[in-house]
Amino acid sequence: MTDSRNASPATSPMTRLAHGGRVEGSPFVNPPVVHASTVLFESVAQMKGKSATPARYTYGRRGTPTSETLEALITELEGAEGTVLTPSGASACVVALMAVLKTGDHVLMIDGVYGPTRAACDGILKRFGIETTYFDPHVGAGVVDLVRPNTRAVFLESPASLTFEMPDVAAITRALDGLGAARPIVLIDNTWATPLFYRPLDHGVDVSIMAATKYVVGHSDALIGTIAAGPRAWAKIKSTHGDLGMFTGPDDMYLALRGARTMAVRLAHHQESALTIARWLETRPEVSRVLHPALPSHPDHAIWKRDFEGASGLFSIVLKPCSEEAVAAFLDGLALFGLGYSWGGYESLAIPAFPSAIRTAVPWVAEGPVVRLQIGLEATEDLIADLAAGLDRLAARG
Incomplete structure (x- = not known):
């Protein structure tokens, strides 16, 4: 059972992370890691739910003290009705969609959404008879013009994957509210900001993923997804x-809970370093644009400034026209930036990005190649030196 002494809503997120999700009555700071499948009952009556002392746990997949602690912490951070855990972020997106959709339904999906989410819509959901329409990230209140009688969900991501447009979530949810009982469930992938920098449920969203x-994990050593839902969607999310049969291993849950304790401190460093590097990149002659919502140069900076409490360490750059060989020379020679997928860990990463592959509603047109950067926890001056040497190599190759 989680501790009833959880921080009050007035407490800062940093304090919530340190004190939320404790086990009630336990003298230990860190909750125990429960490895369990079978749960033993006191009697047949208790197994059937007819005992005067109902069983708190029934089977490992249905919850343990370890899962409850992490769920409680995320629920508190998100301001949600409840949270469930999944084995990865991609599975969290798919489970959330399956929870609110059925055969014959229609979903509106932001163009530029995370690639695996798009793949799920074009693959498994399509096979189940669910139709997807992709829309311009800047649609705003115009989203209501895209709603059909069978539209049951609107899926957002802020900022958009790879290209970092900022949808006006508040305008979208306000417009959908006007539909009354026909209002679709609104879901959002909030991985970039986390609830420390943006709380989607406070802006009319029903499900935050x-x-x-x-x-949350922050150390590149565990895979886990979270789905936090408000009252309109929680029952469906929990049931589905x-x-x-979704469940996450207890060791991964523990790593996520441990990582969460320092998330606020890490995010502050990610943010500061990323902004410093993003501003520096704007001065480089090889860079055409820096796609970082917290920069005043970003087209959607006003939305970020209005709704967000901060920015994380992930952004993209659009290079000036150059060859594939030049981009490879830039990236292959980096000493501190690893070439790898994922992000959010302590290490810096870089990948060549291809937004046109995940854009259909609004074709992606750019003057040059796109590179996505994850700024880790290394010294900022060392990362800048590494990027400078890489851009010099790019310029030499042309």
């Missing part, structure tokens, strides 16, 4: 999650 693999 994170790849907790990223900033259980029916699909």
Whole structure:
């Protein structure tokens, strides 16, 4: 059972992270890691739910003290009705969609959404008879013009994957509220900001999803997803999650809970370093644009400034026209930036990005190649020196 002494809503997120999700009555600071499948009952009556002392746990997949602590912490941070855990961020997106959709339904999906989410819509959901329409990230209140009689969900991501447009979530949810009982469920992938920098449920969203693999875990050593839901969607999320047999290993849960304790401190460093490097990149002659919402140069900076409490360490750059060989020379020679997928860990990463592959509603047109950067916890001056040498190599190759 989680501790009833959880921080009050007035307490800062940093304090919530340090004190939330404790086990009630336990003298230990860190909750125990419970490895369990079978749960023993006191009697047949208790197994049937007819005992005067109902069983708190029934089976490992249906919850343990370890899962409850992490769920309670995320629920508190998100301001949600409840939270479930999944084995990855991608599975969290798919489970959430399956919870609110059925055969014959229609979902509106932001163009530029995370690639695996798009793949799920174009693959498994399509096979189940669910149709997807992708829309311009800047649609705003115009989203209501895209709603059909069978539209049951609107899926957002803020900022958009790879290209970092900022949808006006508040305008979208306000417009959908005007539909009354026909209002679709609104879901959002909030991995980039986490609830420390943006709380979607406070802006009219029903379901907030994170790849907790990223900033919650923070150490590139565990895969886990979270789905936090408000009252309009919680029952469906909880039921579908259980029916699909979704569960996360206790060791991964523990790593996520441990990572969460320092998430606020890490995010502050990610943010500061990323902004410093993003501003420096704007001065480089090889860079055409820096796609970072917290920069005043970003087209959607006003939305970020209005709604967000901060920015994380992930952004993209658009290079000036150059050859594939030049981009490879830039990236292959980096000493501190690893070439790898994922992000949110302590290490810096870089990948060549291809936004046109995940854009259909609004084709992606750019003057040059796109590179996505994850700024880790290394010294900022060392990362800048590494990037400078890389851009010099790019310029030499042309």
